[in-house]
Amino acid sequence: MRQKILFFQPLIFLIILALCTFGPCASQAYAEVTVDATLSHLSFPQDRAARLTITVSGTSDEANIEFPEIDNIQLQFNGQFTQNKIINFTSVSSSISYNYRVQAVKPGKYSIPSIKVIAEGKPYSTKPIDFQVTPAGVQPRAYSGTNSQTANEIAFIRISEKTGSHYPGEIVPLTIKAYFNQAYRADINSLPSLNGDGVVMSQLQDKPQQTEESVNGRKYHVLIWETSLSGIKVGEHPIHFSLDATLLIPQKRRSLSSFGGNSLFDDSFLNDSFFGSHQRKPIVSVSPEVVFTVLPLPTDNQPADFTGAIGDFHLKVSATPVDIEIGEPLTLTMEIFGTGNFDRVEAPIFPDSPDWKTYAPTSNFSEQGRSYAGTKVFEQAVVVRSGAVSEIPSLSFSYFDPGKKRYVTKTSKAVTLHLKRPATQAVAQLPQSVQPMTTQHQQPTTQVAPAPTIVGLAPLSLETGKFEERIVPLFRSSWLIAICSLCVLFLIGLSILRIRQRNIEKHPEIQLKRQKRLLLESDLKKVEQAQSVGDGPAFLSFGRTAIQNQLGLLWNIEPAALCLADINGRLKADSHLLEIFRAAEEAAYGGATLTDKKMQDYLVTLKTELEDLL
């Protein structure tokens, strides 16, 4: 008995291990794509928004979502996040959630109809969701089991911005911290939203930083978002931040984790009612109100090339190549780096000069961790039109520094050029009618040169020519596809024939064997026909021919020349073929005939013996 246990223990362990290892893999392999849509609140006031989450499970590829038009409802994309669940520590299930901010233009009952989602090339649909929008100011039912002080003990928001004066368009970095008491469990239903006019907030990250802090002796889970504010209107703007959450009040047991069941930030294991029911209470976590003051930008000493850039910037200018001929384009690279509102940063203006032909610059911004810090690179093609040019003139960029409360102008050094000579021909080739750029100091935001009058265009066509219904490449033409397919089929067929031909050339015995088989089939057919009509002499005559043909090919003797003596000398005395051949000889000279049964026996013998010779 003990031995049996010792034998089965490792076996059971191996089975369990195999199930753990391959079971989830198998389920993963057959996992189907599912699509689900949920709305954070089925009833919310007009001045608030709900979060619509479309979750595509079973795939890590991005899905294409087609929204239907809903009257009086505005949908705004609010980010997406991918979630990978580890199941039993052995397999991974992926899902992507797309968040949208849902806001109504007026109160009423609404329905989000079925949304078409295309995932992995297949269409899926979500179920319709009905919801209600109440008039502005009517807040969703708050946690009624506690007073406001207790509610603040459960969840609250703090922001880094105390008070201060800023300028329109200035980027003000801000840290939002949402605190959740560790003694309670809560689901986060939305990202923090800004409440107030005249100020806008940049988009928040879907995944905030998470940490723990102690406040007044209580331990809190803290979610941290790094973002920025920007004033858009001069004045004093009272603002505060709010965040929708759902408090989970355990009925039987209390969890130690306050984020255990959050669908947005974490996977809820204990959120399942299987482990004990919870009462769900909506709560709104709010921050203290602060006044965001936006001052007008000073108009005194405002540089002419100021485009609204506010922050702290640096300018770097370079050009490639610097060894050029007149008429050859060079690329002027202007890098503006630092911190501030890069949206308002425009390229430094190239001074207007008949010695230069300039083109509109292109720009590319690469951020460094935060949207308001990074480098904006402008590339501008410029062409030297005169031999008098020896350098690229210094360029300047102006911005407002909110720290110093004054305008700053950064000026680059002139870039020395080496003009290759002679270049008079190149000058002559330049279209003389091209207008240089207008004085850009007068129009700092418009850097594009006026439409050039292009000289040297080839003349018009005078015949309409042949019309085509559509522009399609040649390889999509049906006739070409047909010819190519035919060629390929022909090639395959010819290749097979060729291989066969070569094979026969290399192995002539295969051809001989085939020839023998065909001859035998033909001879036996005649024998069978003679048997079917009961013609004994013909039966024997055809049988004799069949034997001669096969033995002649086998012994390399002319078949018709084979006689009884030859066969007698080469085959064994008791050979059935010899017997049949002898009977045929006798019948040919003596006129003997055969019974039906004898013919049947001879036919079977002939078939067996002659096929053995192949």
Place this chain on the structure above:
Amino acid sequence: MNHAGLRFFFPILLTTLLLSAIAAFAGSTEDNLFQEGNEAYSRGDYGQAISKYEQITDTAGYSPSVLYNLANSYALSGKTGRAILNYERALRLSPSQSEIFGNLELVKKENGLFPKEPTGAERLFRLLSLNQWTALILFSLITVTTFLLFSMKYRFSRQLNIGVGTSCFLLLCLAISGTMFRYQYFNPSVVVSPDVKLFISPFESSASIGTLQEGRLVYPQKKHGDFSYVTDGTDRKGWIPSKAIEAVCKTWPSEL
């Protein structure tokens, strides 16, 4: 001819005559519009010329000559994006027409649309157009098939067999590579609005990562609402409003 024969003969004859008349009339309408467009162009009335040429493309489809004249009109009226779009379309239909290529290069140069320096492989594949590479595939397939057919009847030397077979195979591989390369760039979209911003997200309120000059070629990869996710010639990627770009190859006439 009996009565029954006459009963069918006359309606068929009338229908044929009517269709011929309609076809002739349609042809003459396009010719008239084309002439009117050319006259307007000669007067310097490029707006009128554009209108006439576009009437032709709307009703009769694309012809390299009409697209070329239309592109010239746009170029001289300062609409670089639409000029380049129509030159590109004309080049798709008639890649060997040097006037189209010359004017396209001139317009690009005048507007500072300098292309990225091509690599060695790109230079090789740009030696032929997409249709020429495709024709080369057909040529190599027909050659190898014909050779194989002859080799069934006539006995060629082993060296010749290997030489022709290898050459055709290499030519086929090169032609397929050339076709695939050129097809990637066969249907770009052209920025038709001036200085379009490239956004990091498909929303007007999102941050801009740069601007795209009018006339630049971009390659749309996906759409979201009114925005398209594109890659430009310098491998920059971002979202731009779909209305700011137009595809070179459109399905005609339903999508026009």
